[in-house]
Amino acid sequence: MVSARKRNLILALLFLGWALGNLDRYIMNYAVLAITEDLNLSASSTGILLSSFFAGYALMQLPGGWLADRFGARKVLIASVILWSIFTGLTGAAWSLxxxxxxxxxFGIGEGGFQPSSSKIISQIFPEEMRARAMSIMLSSGGIIALIIPILSVGLLTTIGWRTTFFVIGLVGIVIAAYYWYYIKLPNDVERTNKQNEIVQRSSFKQLFKTPLMLNLFIAYFSLYAVNWGLATWIPTYLVNVRELNLVSLGWLQTIPGVAQLLGIYISGYLIDKLSKGAEKAAGALACICISILLYLMFTASNVTNFIVFQTIIMLIISFVIILLPAIVLKNMPSSVAGSSMGLVNTGGQLAGFLTPLAIGFIVDAFKGSFNAAFWMLIAFAFICAVSLLTINYQKGQLLTNKI
Incomplete structure (x- = not known):
């Protein structure tokens, strides 16, 4: 057993690492304004740049989960932080598209092993009834970063520039990797369980692809993150180019949705642990339908104030679904394949992170600077997520568990 004190220390370190990963991803959405000017990029080229991280990240999700199940989550976790820190630093040295x-x-390849390995560690050291809350605490670092990044990015990008900013973030990552190596050491009983599960994991890995629950969650992840990353990557550019905000105003206004996202993540972990299986999928589907309606109201808003109000509500609701999806995985799949399960479904989310910014870039170019068609695409994805959650069959999800 892992003591509560040890669990909390490990969770705090996972929180810190996930915060750094989100810092790099979110700051790129603001740095790209300067990068686009320095490298003379079109909207389509900007879309390719924003999507390139997610291509590597998506490709590494399933291998990262398999490696965590096969060789141990701690090893994959440390390697992931080291690799992404190196390539974060190298971002500042880029000279062309x-x-x-x-x-x-x-960089995406490097970071790809973090969430599957960290999720596996949570499934190993926390009891089932506490896993959604543990996930919400770790993932809340993304909400905190979303809250501070508008102001932080303005300060960094206007003082030390985008190149030095990425150098500094890379150095911080190496320090965090050293903390992981020194402090994240799983107890002997957990390590023994890992070894005992190796044979089981090899035989059950292929069964993941035959488990209907995984298909539903893969589609839900893809659809939800299409909305999430479509908004995160392009809203700064949209507000500057279409709504004519300056960078400083943009920074302050975007802290409001950041507060909503942070509150939503913390509240959601507690609520989800209280919901029954039938209630949680219905609540998730209803949340996605609300998101689709609010997206329409947001992009048709007559002024920036209304736009920010609707964006804030959207981020609050998205936070609930973001916590719900991994909670369903960790509560319904055996811990021996927790890393692979998270890697498989999160591949859908990161494929969306790759394809959506790219698609929006081409759509904006095709419609001569208009974002309307892009918003309609996000509305459709929110509805698809609702359908995939509503049609989840938990009994079919027991296919893998029963074989184990």
Whole structure:
């Protein structure tokens, strides 16, 4: 057994690492305004740049989960932080679109093992009834970063510039990797369980692809993150180019949805642990339908104030679904394949992170600067997420568990 004190220390370190990963991803959405000018990029090229990270990240999700199940989550976790820190630092040395795309792709490969391995650690050291709350605490670091990044990015980008900013973030990552190596050491009983589960994991890995629950969750992840990353990557550009905000105003206004996202993540973990299986999928579907309606109201808003109000409500609701999806995985799949399960479904989410910014870039170019068609695409994805959650069959999800 892992003591509560040890669990809390490990969770705090996972929180810190996930915060750094989100810092790099979110700051790129603001740095890209300067990068686009320095490298003379079109909207389509900007979309390719924003998507390049997610291409590598998506490709590494399933291998990262398998490696965590096969060789141990701690090893994969540390390797992931080291690799992504190296390529974060190298982002500041990019000299062209091609070099930037390659570096960001490799950064995505490096970070790809973090969520599957950290999720597996949570499933190993926390009892089932506490896992949603543990996930919400770790993922809340993303909400905190979303809250502070508008102001932080303005301060960093206007003082030390985008190149030095990425150098500094890379150095911080190496320090965090050292903390992981020193402090994250799983007790002997957990390590023995890992070894005992190796044979089981090998035989059950293929069964993941035959488990209907995984298909529903894969689609839900893809659809939800299409909305989430479509908004995160392009709203700064949209508000500057279409709504004519300056960078400083943009920074302050975007802290409001950040507060909503942070509150939503903390509240959601507690609520989800209280919901029954039938209630949680219905609540998730209803949340996605609300998101689709609010997206329409947001992009048709007559002024920036109304736009920010609707965006804030959207981020509050999205936070609930973001916590709900991994909670369903961790509560319904055996811990021996927790890393692979998270890697498989999160591949859907990160494929969306790759394809959506890219698609929006081409759509904006095709419609001569208009974002309307892009918003309609996000509305459709929110509805698809609702359908995939509503049609989840938990009994079919027991296919893998029963074989184990």
């Amino acid at each position: 091609v070099s930037m795309v390659i570096i960001r792709f490799l």
